[in-house]
Amino acid sequence: MKQNVGSADRAIRVIGGLVLVLLAATGVISAWGWLGLIPVATGIIRFCPAYTLLGIRTCSLNTGRPPADER
Known part of the structure; x- marks a missing residue:
């Protein structure tokens, strides 16, 4: 999983998620505010599935682990 x-x-x-x-x-x-857990989780793990589908990337470097053949 790439960041x-x-x-x-x-x-x-x-x-923003914590505020919600x-x-x-x-x-x-209302209880809809509990959806704020989603941005909190994606912020903590630094991965957003929606960004992958849309081709968006806001980080400048890929700090994920390299593939096994490049280690």
């Missing part, structure tokens, strides 16, 4: 989420994108995802989850947990917004 496709850059540092700025990662920070926005984690912070906290607002849902306190009852300020």
